[in-house]
Amino acid sequence: MQRWTIVFFARVNKGVKLTMSDCIFCKIINGDFNTEFVYENEYAVVFKDINPKADIHLLVVPRKHVESLNELDDEILLGKLMMTVKNATKKLGIKSYKTLINTGKEAGQEVFHLHIHILSGKMHF
Ligand code: AMP
Numbered sequence: 671m672q673r674w675t676i677v678f679f680a681r682v683n684k685g686v687k688l689t690m691s692d693c694i695f696c697k698i699i700n701g702d703f704n705t706e707f708v709y710e711n712e713y714a715v716v717f718k719d720i721n722p723k724a725d726i727h728l729l730v731v732p733r734k735h736v737e738s739l740n741e742l743d744d745e746i747l748l749g750k751l752m753m754t755v756k757n758a759t760k761k762l763g764i765k766s767y768k769t770l771i772n773t774g775k776e777a778g779q780e781v782f783h784l785h786i787h788i789l790s791g792k793m794h795f
Contacts (some may be wrong), residue, residue: 690735695783699733709758713750716758716788725791726764730754736784739773755786764790 690696698705699715708728709716719727730751736742759767767790772779 693735693781693783695731695781695785696735699731709754709761711750711754711757713747714754716754719787723787723794724768724789725794726767726789728758728762728788730758730786730788732784737782738779738784739771742784751784751786755788759788759790764788766790 697703698717705717707715707717712733714730714732716728716730719729732747732751734744734747736744736747742748755769759765767788770787770789771785772787
């Protein structure tokens with residue numbers, strides 16, 4: 671049985687409504703919204719946040735669905751995501767920036783597909 675199938679059944683069994691087919695970032699990665707990727711590689715895509723909180727606000731999103739940092743058990747992927755931050759900002763000429771990972775509802779996580787915010791320039795809050 672495929673891993674995703676197992677995950678799907680696990681969610682159904684727990685009565686959790688959100689599945690990958692309901693995940694906005696999975697849909698973006700699948701190209702459902704024609705979102706422009708300002709950078710991408712084998713592990714992640716990078717696109718502009720729809721509601722920017724800074725002059726430049728990008729999201730680094732793993733292609734693999736992981737709900738949050740708490741569910742991530744893949745050290746290699748974590749490293750690849752941080753290298754994606756570095757390589758994307760370098761390619762885009764962003765020299766100075768903050769990174770942020772909201773983990774959990776109380777911390778402000780709204781989209782439960784792991785992502786790293788890249789914020790640069792003047793903050794909008
Ligand atoms: P978080 O609060 O850390 O879960 O961040 C989720 C971010 O995703 C927010 O900053 C939203 O503005 C952003 N967002 C939600 N939907 C979209 C979308 N369709 N395209 C781009 N960014 C989005």
